Amino acid sequence: MGAGADAKPHYAGHRERLRARFLKAPESLADYEVLEMLLFNAIPQRDTKPLAKELIEKFGGLSEVLNAEEARLREVKGVKDRAVTELRLAREAGLRLSQSKVMKKNVIGSWTALLEYCAASMAHNPTEQFRILFLDRKNHLIADEVQQKGTVDHTPVYPREVVKRALELNASALILVHNHPSGDPTPSTADIKMTRQIIETAKPLGIEVHDHLVVGKGRHASFRTLGLI
Structure with missing residues (x-):
């Protein structure tokens, strides 16, 4: 049957x-x-x-x-x-x-959770992505926005646009984040130059750049830890 x-x-x-x-x-x-x-x-x-x-x-x-x-x-x-x-x-x-663990919280005091969120959202992207974390005066995260997307190894970033958006959100500080699809988070010469341009543009307006994180696969690099900021 x-x-x-x-x-x-x-x-x-x-x-x-x-x-x-x-x-x-x-x-x-x-x-x-x-x-x-x-x-x-x-x-x-x-x-x-x-x-x-x-x-x-x-x-x-x-x-x-x-x-x-x-x-x-x-x-x-x-x-x-x-x-x-x-x-x-x-x-x-x-x-x-992951985002709920850092949004509207003091990200400086939630650094591990912040790194985990950045890794989860960017580490495996096949192309470069540049995002900005906007902070208020208490270092609470008020916005997380992808500013630019690029090719495998390049993302165009415009410092004035970054600062303009910070002013629109009434942000007092920024954390810059981008990924390296190669997996190696070592900052490039272009990364360092671009970061310094953003700092120079933001500083006269009272906006501080706390750090620039480069996310790789299983690793990350911090500009502040490396002494680049």
Whole structure:
């Protein structure tokens, strides 16, 4: 006798066991298993374990998958609109959780959380991105804005535009942040020159540049720590 029309797919039991493991000890799951679960709702009609493993292998890790460009995700067979949406949703939820730990708080006193947020939002970007953290007089973060996006190794930054935006927000201080897609956070000569131009433009208007952070993969560089500010 053939299986009934409402018979569960062969992987249903595996999904139930994985969910139970997750609820009991989420830290016990491997990265591919977390990704597998993220894909459950997006791809209900097939076993998502092979796809999760393929994505991890292609991009190098869970963070890299979540930060991958949509076009590159779609290069993997089986990744369609719903899967892309689920992955983007997971990334956005993680970023908002990280951001909540620093927004409207004294970032100088929450430096570790700030570094974690910057790493989560920028470390795996395939192109350079320049963002500015705007602070009030109590060093509370009042705005976090991406100012410019560039190519693999260059982002155009205009000091007057940076300072103009600070004045619009009534910010008293700035923390500059950008990423190096190469993974090496060592500041370049151009980075140093641009930072000094922003400092020179901001200082007469009473706006201080607290630091410039360069985010790499698993590492970061601080201009202030390096004595460049």
